[in-house]
Amino acid sequence: MFSDPRRITRTPAMLAHLRKPVDAHKFTHGHALVLTGGPGRTGAARLAARGALRVGAGLVTLGAPPAAQMEVAVQITALMLRRVEDAAALTALLADPRITALCMGPGLGVERAAALLPAALARGLPTVLDADALSAIGQAPGLRAALHPKCLLTPHEGEFARVFPDLAKRLRKEPKSVPAQPSTQANTRASAVRDAAQLAGCTVLLKGPQTLIASPDGACSLHDAPAPWLATAGSGDVLAGLATGLLARGLPMHAAAETAVYLHAEAARRFGPGLIAEDIPEALPGMFTDMGV
Numbered sequence: 001m002f003s004d005p006r007r008i009t010r011t012p013a014m015l016a017h018l019r020k021p022v023d024a025h026k027f028t029h030g031h032a033l034v035l036t037g038g039p040g041r042t043g044a045a046r047l048a049a050r051g052a053l054r055v056g057a058g059l060v061t062l063g064a065p066p067a068a069q070m071e072v073a074v075q076i077t078a079l080m081l082r083r084v085e086d087a088a089a090l091t092a093l094l095a096d097p098r099i100t101a102l103c104m105g106p107g108l109g110v111e112r113a114a115a116l117l118p119a120a121l122a123r124g125l126p127t128v129l130d131a132d133a134l135s136a137i138g139q140a141p142g143l144r145a146a147l148h149p150k151c152l153l154t155p156h157e158g159e160f161a162r163v164f165p166d167l168a169k170r171l172r173k174e175p176k177s178v179p180a181q182p183s184t185q186a187n188t189r190a191s192a193v194r195d196a197a198q199l200a201g202c203t204v205l206l207k208g209p210q211t212l213i214a215s216p217d218g219a220c221s222l223h224d225a226p227a228p229w230l231a232t233a234g235s236g237d238v239l240a241g242l243a244t245g246l247l248a249r250g251l252p253m254h255a256a257a258e259t260a261v262y263l264h265a266e267a268a269r270r271f272g273p274g275l276i277a278e279d280i281p282e283a284l285p286g287m288f289t290d291m292g293v
Helices: 012-018 043-054 066-073 087-094 110-123 131-139 141-145 157-163 188-200 235-248 253-271 279-291
Strands: 031-035 059-064 080-083 101-104 127-129 151-153 203-206 211-214 220-223
Touching (some): 012 253, 012 279, 031 043, 031 087, 043 101, 043 235, 101 110, 101 235, 110 131, 127 131, 127 235, 131 141, 131 157, 131 235, 151 188, 151 253, 157 188, 188 203, 188 211, 188 220, 203 253, 211 253, 220 253
Parallel strands (some): 031 059, 031 101, 059 080, 127 151
Antiparallel strands (some): 203 211, 211 220
16 A cells, blocks of 8 residues: 655755755756747746756756747857757757756647657656647657656646546546545545556656655655745746756656755745746745755
């Protein structure tokens, strides 16, 4: 029998993972690649990339199609830019062993996501799949079969339903055929996310007021401290970026997901009313100082 989901809190291990040693350099903390879509759609990926950089990834590169390169270039400074036109270009870029994590989905476009996913998943890097990447997987079940244990899926309920339509039915209502179980083990959301992780063979992070993280081995974590100002466009893109940055730095998958969720919510609470997505990465430096990171 699975145990109840563990509540996500700040721990000494989390702080230790976040600290940078005095002898560190940028490649010590990894290189995150965030893929973006075409013109007019680059904002979500730029939010994710900013989150990855603020959380401590040593380098972050945005991979843009040719038509969006100028749009991206005039918006970024500390982030780097590479041209990624198609799957062949992505394969060539991912051959660089210094790239340690990948983020796909925010602002990517479903068609572009479907075209790039086989090349991305073939590399086997720690990979965060969000937004349009999840929609592409939902439309092409064969893509789900290509998922690997180093993937982190970060759906909200609607995206969860696209990827796992049968399991999504259990998020809101307990099937009468399922006998009552004690404590939160009867929580259908936790059981659905656990089953999704086992089915996909990778970690699943279900976003919401009660965020759940489940790994294929049955480990499950819950974050239910309220942060209502996260209900704003782009906040999920930043969360995907935070997780990507932490994976780039070498954190284990479940620990990276937990830390990203914790920092995301704490940044929102720290900023308070009026929060927009751009504020979340900018709240991190002050938080880290207060946390002694």
